[in-house]
Amino acid sequence: MIATALTRLGRSILIGVAALAVAAGNVVAHGPDPLVGGRLWAQNQAVTYQWRSGQTPPTWMITAIDKAAADAGLSRASRAATFTRVASGSASLIAYGEPTGCSPAGIACFDRSGAPTSFKMWFRAHGFVFDWGTLRWCEGLSVIANGCFDAETIALDEFGHVEDLGHHVNFGSNADYLDAVVQATSRARPNAGWLAHAFGRCDVARLQLEYDRLTPRDSFSSCLTIATTTALGASTTSLWVGGTVQFTATLRTTASSAAGALANDPVSGRTVVLQRRLAGSQSWTSIGAMTPSATTEGSYVLTVAPTATYEWSAVFLPSAGDGAVTSTSGVVKVGVSGCSGSGCPSRLLPLRETR
Amino acid sequence: MPRPGRSTRRCQPVRLAGLLALASLAGCGGGVGTSGVPSDAGSPPPATGTPAPGWSASDRPTLNPTATNEATAAPLPVAEIVVGDVTLVGGLGTYVIDGRGSDAPWLPFATVPALTVGSAETVTIRFSDGVPIGDWSAVIAPADDTSGSATRGVNGAALSADGLSASVGPLPVGRWVLQVRLFRADGRGDGLTYWAITVR
Numbered sequence: 141m142i143a144t145a146l147t148r149l150g151r152s153i154l155i156g157v158a159a160l161a162v163a164a165g166n167v168v169a170h171g172p173d174p175l176v177g178g179r180l181w182a183q184n185q186a187v188t189y190q191w192r193s194g195q196t197p198p199t200w201m202i203t204a205i206d207k208a209a210a211d212a213g214l215s216r217a218s219r220a221a222t223f224t225r226v227a228s229g230s231a232s233l234i235a236y237g238e239p240t241g242c243s244p245a246g247i248a249c250f251d252r253s254g255a256p257t258s259f260k261m262w263f264r265a266h267g268f269v270f271d272w273g274t275l276r277w278c279e280g281l282s283v284i285a286n287g288c289f290d291a292e293t294i295a296l297d298e299f300g301h302v303e304d305l306g307h308h309v310n311f312g313s314n315a316d317y318l319d320a321v322v323q324a325t326s327r328a329r330p331n332a333g334w335l336a337h338a339f340g341r342c343d344v345a346r347l348q349l350e351y352d353r354l355t356p357r358d359s360f361s362s363c364l365t366i367a368t369t370t371a372l373g374a375s376t377t378s379l380w381v382g383g384t385v386q387f388t389a390t391l392r393t394t395a396s397s398a399a400g401a402l403a404n405d406p407v408s409g410r411t412v413v414l415q416r417r418l419a420g421s422q423s424w425t426s427i428g429a430m431t432p433s434a435t436t437e438g439s440y441v442l443t444v445a446p447t448a449t450y451e452w453s454a455v456f457l458p459s460a461g462d463g464a465v466t467s468t469s470g471v472v473k474v475g476v477s478g479c480s481g482s483g484c485p486s487r488l489l490p491l492r493e494t495r
Numbered sequence: 496m497p498r499p500g501r502s503t504r505r506c507q508p509v510r511l512a513g514l515l516a517l518a519s520l521a522g523c524g525g526g527v528g529t530s531g532v533p534s535d536a537g538s539p540p541p542a543t544g545t546p547a548p549g550w551s552a553s554d555r556p557t558l559n560p561t562a563t564n565e566a567t568a569a570p571l572p573v574a575e576i577v578v579g580d581v582t583l584v585g586g587l588g589t590y591v592i593d594g595r596g597s598d599a600p601w602l603p604f605a606t607v608p609a610l611t612v613g614s615a616e617t618v619t620i621r622f623s624d625g626v627p628i629g630d631w632s633a634v635i636a637p638a639d640d641t642s643g644s645a646t647r648g649v650n651g652a653a654l655s656a657d658g659l660s661a662s663v664g665p666l667p668v669g670r671w672v673l674q675v676r677l678f679r680a681d682g683r684g685d686g687l688t689y690w691a692i693t694v695r
Contacts, residue, residue: 177682178594243571245588246597253594271586271606272641289600297598306591306685309676312634312648324589324676324687326600331644 170316172345172363174306181221181256181303183351188230189223189259197236200279201263201291205234207337208295212303215338217361218347219354219401220303221256231258237265247275247326248294250301259302263291278329287328293336297322300343304350308342316342319363345463349400356437357409360463366402367394370412372454372469378477379446385474386443387414389430389454393464406438407464411457414442416450419473430454449475570624572686574677576610577619577660583608584623585675585688592684601636601643602689604672609691617651617664618692620675627658627680638670638691646674666694 181187189209191197197205209223216222231254240262242249247270251260266280278288300322308320317323317333320340327334339347345363353360360366368391375386391407393399409432415424430440440454454469573587586607588599612618622628631654634646649663658680663673673692678685 174678174685176591176594176596177684241595241597243587243590243597243599245586245599245602247599249595249597251595255594272600272603294598301591301596307589309630309632312632312646314634314644314646324598325643325674326589326598327642327644328600331642 170309170311170319170342172342172349172361173300173308173320173322175346175350176252176301176304176306178252178304179255180350183219185221185256187221187223187232187259187302188226189232189234189261190226190228190230192233192235192260195235195237197234197263198266198280201236201266201277204277204279204291205263205295208292208299211292211296211337212299212339215344216303216347216351217339217344217354217358219351220347221351223299223302232260233258234261234263236263240264245270245272247289248298250298252302252304255302255304261295261298261302263295284329286330289326289328290335293321293334294326296337296339297326300339303347305343305346308340348402352401352405355408356406359459359461360402362461362463364402364463366399366464367396368392368407368456368464368467369394370454370456370467370469372452372472374452374472374474377473378475380477381447382445383476384443384445386441387430387452387454387472388433389414389440389456389469391438391440391456391467406436407456408432408437408439410440410462410464411459412440413455413457414444414452415455416446416452419449419451421451424453446474446476449473572677572679572684573623574620574675574686574688575623576690577621578610583610583690585690588674588687588689590684590686592679592686596684599687601641601674602672603641604638604670604691607672607689607691609693611693611695612664612666614668614694615665616694617662618666618673619660619662620677620688621660622677622679625659628654628661628677629658629680629682630678630685631661632676633661633663634674635666635671635692636674638672640672643672643674649673666692668694670694 206225209225213222240249241251241260242262242264246264248261248263254260264275266275266277268275276285276288277291278284279291281288305322307324308322310316318340319342321336322343323333329335341361342363345361348361348364371390373388379385389412391410391412393402393405393407395404397403412430414427414430416427417424427444428442430442433439433441451471451473453471456467458464458466570592571587572590572592573584575582575584586602588602590597633649633652635649636643636646649666651665652661652663654661671692671694673690674687676685676687
């Protein structure tokens with residue numbers, strides 16, 4: 141096997157084996173972006189920025205940077221910070237042209253060490269000559285040409301850093317390059333990924349882990365694998381034939397620290413199916429989708445009128461593209477007894493479901 | 496402690512154990528990633544930070560990244576290849592360190608320090624400031640891939656028991672850009688370092 145090597149100190153034994161002919165451990169590749177480090181912004185913090193004095197970008201670059209700030213807010217799918225430019229009074233500065241804080245090969249750079257109070261961002265000027273060639277921002281060209289860098293894409297990458305996103309760890313083939321805008325290797329037109337005006341799923345994954353989702357109804361990034369727990373309760377565990385029982389399922393993420401800000405969150409608006417089986421049976425029969433509660437996040441209800449004693453459980457079935465993992469509740473047994481005498485219902489009702 | 500991109504050792508010929516050829520390093524004296532270009536790699540690259548025609552003197556970018564650099568006070572996470580008593584600092588591309596960082600494109604073959612190794616060789620890589628390595632990755636791309644769009648994994652990647660160095664190889668015969676991403680074990684950051692490697 142040939143693969144990207146990505147190892148940890150603690151995997152030395154694995155590495156020793158792998159070193160025979162195998163690129164060591166790519167097991168942690170392709171996940172949520174790593175963190176840059178430092179303090180997070182507050183959830184949904186509205187962060188302003190202004191141009192650094194004497195380093196105001198040209199109009200086309202202003203447009204690109206401002207659009208990237210908007211892109212970050214629109215595609216964050218989380219309670220990450222938002223960015224808006226102001227004319228003055230902001231502690232956060234963005235600069236165009238020299239001097240920059242960038243390394244000799246860098247086309248753009250950032251400093252988030254001031255978070256959650258401020259950040260800095262720099263962009264090299266159009267026409268700057270590097271060892272690797274002359275920098276061309278696509279927006280600065282009168283006629284777009286291959287080899288240019290899309291300033292809006294690069295600026296979105298920088299805003300991702302400011303949020304605390306580190307560079308995505310790709311497979312060795314870079315087949316997953318489009319999973320993140322915050323990339324370690326910036327790409328020029330027309331290479332895949334040169335034009336991206338929304339965070340990728342693995343950018344969003346990290347943002348969700350650090351800042352949480354916007355609402356309990358929102359999907360989890362498909363770059364995540366978020367464990368869930370489904371619990372099931374019944375309004376009664378014993379009833380006469382013809383009576384009804386209301387089942388209530390509660391769906392949450394687990395309390396695992398690996399889930400970060402997503403831990404122990406209610407999960408709303410999903411498909412939770414109520415199922416039953418005869419006691420002792422291994423075969424479940426789906427009864428119906430439970431209705432999301434209008435008042436309690438992560439709660440789903442279904443009322444049924446069982447005609448016999450069954451064991452019941454609820455199963456969460458995540459939709460395609462949702463990074464949550466299916467979970468099944470424990471079993472709730474509801475006994476149903478026959479009835480005779482004056483206190484019984486006038487007729488036996490067939491199984492029915494009410495929602 | 497070697498200064499990233501400033502080591503005079505980079506201007507010496509690089510001789511590897513079991514070496515099939517010597518890498519003649521030209522272009523010394525540039526910034527990070529500007530030296531070590533082999534003589535057969537074409538014309539020497541322009542000096543780092545050379546402004547485009549039409550720029551005024553006052554527009555000229557700073558050649559010394561430390562002079563006006565507000566974002567790189569911490570040691571840069573640049574890596575070096577160690578061969579015997581010779582060290583070849585690579586060209587630093589994208590990096591993050593202590594909440595600051597810089598984004599760069601793929602660094603092409605002709606613009607990064609070069610060396611030649613044998614087809615049975617492995618290369619050893621470490622941080623220039625000697626800090627332990629946490630996660631790491633390594634890919635190669637053909638020399639004519641100037642955008643890094645044809646990368647692939649490498650054989651034989653391994654981290655040393657003490658975590659201070661990593662090795663990759665043997666590499667396939669040919670001319671490659673080797674990109675190594677080293678994460679500091681202390682979590683302070685990571686960097687992508689490039690070399691032009693000819694495998695014979």
